[in-house]
Amino acid sequence: MTTTVFIDGAAGTTGLEILGRLQDRAEFALLTLDDARRKDPAARREALNDCDVAILCLPDDAAREAVAMIDPASGTRVIDASSAHRTAEGWTYGFPELVGREAVAGAERVSNPGCYPTGFLALVAPLVRTGLIPADWPYTVNAVSGYSGGGNALIDRFAREPDIAFRTYALDLEHKHRAEMKIHAGLEHGVIFAPSVVAAYRGMVVEVPLHLGAMDRETTADRLRDALREYYAGSRVVRVREGGDLSELLLHADQPANDGMELHVRGNAEGYHARLIAVLDNLGKGASGAAIQSLNLMSGLDETAGLRLSA
Numbered sequence: 001m002t003t004t005v006f007i008d009g010a011a012g013t014t015g016l017e018i019l020g021r022l023q024d025r026a027e028f029a030l031l032t033l034d035d036a037r038r039k040d041p042a043a044r045r046e047a048l049n050d051c052d053v054a055i056l057c058l059p060d061d062a063a064r065e066a067v068a069m070i071d072p073a074s075g076t077r078v079i080d081a082s083s084a085h086r087t088a089e090g091w092t093y094g095f096p097e098l099v100g101r102e103a104v105a106g107a108e109r110v111s112n113p114g115c116y117p118t119g120f121l122a123l124v125a126p127l128v129r130t131g132l133i134p135a136d137w138p139y140t141v142n143a144v145s146g147y148s149g150g151g152n153a154l155i156d157r158f159a160r161e162p163d164i165a166f167r168t169y170a171l172d173l174e175h176k177h178r179a180e181m182k183i184h185a186g187l188e189h190g191v192i193f194a195p196s197v198v199a200a201y202r203g204m205v206v207e208v209p210l211h212l213g214a215m216d217r218e219t220t221a222d223r224l225r226d227a228l229r230e231y232y233a234g235s236r237v238v239r240v241r242e243g244g245d246l247s248e249l250l251l252h253a254d255q256p257a258n259d260g261m262e263l264h265v266r267g268n269a270e271g272y273h274a275r276l277i278a279v280l281d282n283l284g285k286g287a288s289g290a291a292i293q294s295l296n297l298m299s300g301l302d303e304t305a306g307l308r309l310s311a
């Protein structure tokens, strides 16, 4: 059976990536609006109600507006890539590895996780659930993203100002991803989040440094890595790298698209300090790849069908 998909916001950064991943898939038929009609409310309303699955690649307000345009009787299911519904009631958080594949497969409304929260939650949520690290800990998240993470506006800015090599931001210590991180990791305190952007188009590194020695429990970096490896056993999307020798992780300016995510747990020799590190593509598992993974599950397909995964 063919699933009809409408991408609202198909001309944007995330929308184009999703389009690219769906174009050769026989299981899906694409409903598209030409440039003259892509922002026309009447045309969007019609498409939103005529499709089986609407994927929203819009700013938050436009995403809320799109959801309001859908007649519940139309049967349209939604995957929202924006941050409008990530902690909203009635929405399933589109992180199959954390909420369960069946939950996503059966959901009517799926909220795609944010790019930074994807890395953070992949590392921290399973460890908090198993009690290896505490829920009532003041976690810090340091992260670096490619500039496509800021959509067309940031892509244009990096084109206009090519001398920017590094930009740290959210200096008021507020960021819309903080709520999502706290709620879906089951934490008691909000995190300190230090995001930044480098002069690379795509890709990101999300890191949680841990003072294991202060945690009042028998946790070592090796135990954390083993627990994550067990948790993600069988996943072809999330992979936990072995300990072993590793002196650096690199983000290249022209990284290819990647819908997978690599997790690293590094510890010092004494066992007091650890660095939990997620390496992913903001436009892959951080956005479009995750949306395709959810779409596959909602369509009864293998979750990795059409994903760009390295061997």
Ligand SMILES: NC(=O)C1=CN([C@@H]2O[C@H](COP(=O)(O)OP(=O)(O)OC[C@H]3O[C@@H](n4cnc5c(N)ncnc54)[C@H](OP(=O)(O)O)[C@@H]3O)[C@@H](O)[C@H]2O)C=CC1
Pocket: 008, 009, 010, 011, 012, 013, 014, 015, 038, 039, 040, 056, 057, 058, 059, 060, 062, 081, 082, 083, 113, 114, 115, 148, 149, 150, 151, 152, 153, 282, 283, 286, 287
């Ligand atoms: N980029 C990333 O790495 C990630 C993005 N996201 C989220 O995905 C969503 C899309 O982001 P991104 O693709 O980066 O943003 P872009 O700015 O690149 O694209 C947004 C698209 O939506 C269109 N649009 C805006 N308002 C309307 C409207 N009322 N009706 C129809 N189309 C509209 C824009 O058109 P126009 O340009 O003509 O205004 C543009 O084509 C955002 O909510 C973002 O937060 C989530 C995870 C990662």
Ligand SMILES: CC(=O)N[C@@H](CCC(=O)OP(=O)(O)O)C(=O)O
Pocket: 081, 082, 083, 113, 114, 115, 116, 145, 146, 147, 148, 149, 150, 151, 154, 176, 177, 195, 196, 197
């Ligand atoms: C580099 C950059 O600007 N990144 C964006 C987040 C990108 C993303 O994940 O989008 P959502 O906000 O929809 O989750 C930011 O910090 O706002």
